[in-house]
Amino acid sequence: MLYLIPCVTILLLCYPIYYCLSTRHDIPGPILAKISPLYRIYMFLSGQGPLKYFHLHKKYGPVVRTGPNHISLSDSSLIPIIHDSKQKYLKSASYDVFSPLYRGKPIDTVFSTRDAGRNRRLKATLMENLTGSPVLYKSRIQNSVDVFIEQMRGIQGAPINMFDWSFYWSFDLAFALIFGCQLGYMEKGSDFNKWIGTFKSITNGAAILGHVPSWCPWTVGNDSFMSLMRRILPFPDPTHEFLQEIDTRIRDHDMQRQHRCGDSILCKILEGRSSQENTEEQHTQLISTIFECFFATAADIGVSINAVLYSLLTNQNAYHRLVRELRTPKQPSNPTPTENNPFFTAIIKESLRLHTPLSVPMERVVPEPGLQANGYKISPGMIVSISQYSVHRDREVFGLDAELFRAERWLEADPIALRRLNRNFIAFGHGSRICAGRELGMHGIKMFVASLLERFDVELAVAPAERPPNITMFWLQDHVGFWAKVKECDV
Numbered sequence: 370m371l372y373l374i375p376c377v378t379i380l381l382l383c384y385p386i387y388y389c390l391s392t393r394h395d396i397p398g399p400i401l402a403k404i405s406p407l408y409r410i411y412m413f414l415s416g417q418g419p420l421k422y423f424h425l426h427k428k429y430g431p432v433v434r435t436g437p438n439h440i441s442l443s444d445s446s447l448i449p450i451i452h453d454s455k456q457k458y459l460k461s462a463s464y465d466v467f468s469p470l471y472r473g474k475p476i477d478t479v480f481s482t483r484d485a486g487r488n489r490r491l492k493a494t495l496m497e498n499l500t501g502s503p504v505l506y507k508s509r510i511q512n513s514v515d516v517f518i519e520q521m522r523g524i525q526g527a528p529i530n531m532f533d534w535s536f537y538w539s540f541d542l543a544f545a546l547i548f549g550c551q552l553g554y555m556e557k558g559s560d561f562n563k564w565i566g567t568f569k570s571i572t573n574g575a576a577i578l579g580h581v582p583s584w585c586p587w588t589v590g591n592d593s594f595m596s597l598m599r600r601i602l603p604f605p606d607p608t609h610e611f612l613q614e615i616d617t618r619i620r621d622h623d624m625q626r627q628h629r630c631g632d633s634i635l636c637k638i639l640e641g642r643s644s645q646e647n648t649e650e651q652h653t654q655l656i657s658t659i660f661e662c663f664f665a666t667a668a669d670i671g672v673s674i675n676a677v678l679y680s681l682l683t684n685q686n687a688y689h690r691l692v693r694e695l696r697t698p699k700q701p702s703n704p705t706p707t708e709n710n711p712f713f714t715a716i717i718k719e720s721l722r723l724h725t726p727l728s729v730p731m732e733r734v735v736p737e738p739g740l741q742a743n744g745y746k747i748s749p750g751m752i753v754s755i756s757q758y759s760v761h762r763d764r765e766v767f768g769l770d771a772e773l774f775r776a777e778r779w780l781e782a783d784p785i786a787l788r789r790l791n792r793n794f795i796a797f798g799h800g801s802r803i804c805a806g807r808e809l810g811m812h813g814i815k816m817f818v819a820s821l822l823e824r825f826d827v828e829l830a831v832a833p834a835e836r837p838p839n840i841t842m843f844w845l846q847d848h849v850g851f852w853a854k855v856k857e858c859d860v
Contacts, residue, residue, distance in 0.1 A: 396745050398425070398434030406436045409580040416573075416841035417727050419758035426759050432745050436580075439752045441730065443759035444743055445766050445793045451733050451755055452800035458733035460802075461752045462582035466575040466589050469660055471607045473592040476653055478661045479805060488802070494658050506546055511815050513542040514820045516555050521825060524558075525855045528830035532675055532838070532851040536565050538817065539671035543663045549620060549633035554803045564607035568664070571608065573843035576729045606665070615659050618797060628803040667807055670725055670813045672845045676724035677717055677818055679848050680836070682829050684774050687716055695823050696858075707819040708812075715779035717814055721796035722761045724773055728842035730754035731798070757795055758842075766793045825855040 402408040411422045411434070422441055425433045431444040443449070449460050460483045468475035468482075477484070479491045517538050521529075544552045553561065574703060588594055599606050615635075621836050622639050638655060681688040694710060707713065732754045740747040747753060762771045766789055776849055782790055797804040804810070821827065824834035830852035838851040 386860060394441060394558055396432060396434045396747075397429040402435050403437060406439070406581055409436050409439060410577060411817055413577055413580065413843065416843055419817070419842045419846075421758065422730075422756045423759045423762065426756065431743050431756060434577065437752070438750075439732075440747055441754055441756050442742060443756050443763070445760045445763045447742060448755055448760065448793060448795060448799055450740070450796075451753060452731070452798070452802060454800050456488070456802070457736050458753075459485065459736075461484055461732035461734050463579035463729075463732050464587075465582050465585045466579045468487055468590065469612065470590070470592050470595055471612050471653065471656055475590050476657050478657050480661065480665070491654065491657060492805050495661060506809055507812065509545045510816050511767060512541060513538060513545060513551065513555075514816055516541070516551070517817070518820060518824060520555050521855050522557065525825065528852045528854055530851070531678060531853045532848050533560070535674040536667070536671040539674065540565055540667045541814075542670065542813065543667035546666065546676075547634045547659055549636070557600040562611070563604050567604045568607045568668070569845075569847070571606070572668075572845070576844035579667070579729060583766055608660075611663060612660065615656055619655075633828060662806075664702055665777065666809065668845060669804070669806070670810050672726045672847060673814050674722060674817055675812060675848045675851060676726065676812060676846070676855070677720040678827070679851055680720035680724065680774055681716065682827065682853065687774070687776055690824050707815055711780060712776065713815060713819070715776040717811065718779055718794060718796075719774055722767070722794060723756045724840075724846050724848075725796045726755065728846050729844055730756065755795070760795065763793065766790065821855070824857060826858050827853055827855050830854045
């Protein structure tokens, strides 16, 4: 009877492989992807996951198996189906890794929650505080831009790590929006408290971990594990420290002591809070709103500015045309040409199309009765994701030159074609899950880039052919090592 033991062992080991290969052979993809979820980790470990997905779609078509239970889609016509306004396709467990730990437990954010109703409630609160105070955030953006311009005057002529400085500005801006004062990254010219670098390391790791969400409760979703990591690792946990900062500011405010938030989003939220609302659930929602306001603003605006500046400096025709338009004297009939400049808007869209800020797949769970995609039947419970990198390079939508930067495509399109371009532009998400802060983000990008180019001539410090920046795509698409020089112009 002992001879049965190895036979049963082999059978148990081989059956899952046989099952995957025999029952799911209809959807094309690499063999390893059909038998192990670790294939997806392998794809993203290099920091080039979206690019590798793009090549998979070129090889296998618009529907590709990337895991035993995961399908990647690159057909643009599926965007309004997968990202529908009624949220029939719920987020997958991969988003759990982006829920911060507060008082020992993960808390939902607009980005991370899988509950459609909770998403709507959190998003309503977030949008009210991000878009309900345009005068507040415009003045904070302008103040932060002024500090940045002054710092550039002091270091002009020398090579500047624009990747770092974009995030110094966006983190200072986010802190000022929420608490009424800057953290001091621009003033010090460095990531002095290591929040920015550590935040990127944590989110990059979370992006990898999201491919195996069953590990989350034992790692980033486990308070004991994260407490241990904070004790043994020689760098801070910015999410933990920022949550502590929020608690401190709220206590100062509630105890009527002198507090530092001033005219800020925090004060706006707290002053509108009634005593009846001050429950544990309401408090947690307040924490979630402030947390997301800070890190979403800081991360998304910082990485988007990098994308726009890099696109401009590597496409000189676009750069010189925009500079000419920005430096043209303002007319009394149009005192704010930056906001109303179609070419500027086209440049931003084209930059974010080719360098989409978010790199992780936007996964959704297929509901009943399943999904028909390009002739394939995808069963309920399967996880699908739209490859942003791929759909933004769809030649049927963006033209035969879809892989090239050409801002004019947004200006030359007729009304029908333009609607199609906009419908397939998902840099800020799509449908009911579209980014709540996109209006603030666009305004911040425009003010930063316009203020820089109106006052300075900007060029690459090192030619891309000699030493291109390291474009990594873990959670965000980062242009690491993007060096530039600025020189104050005569205008």
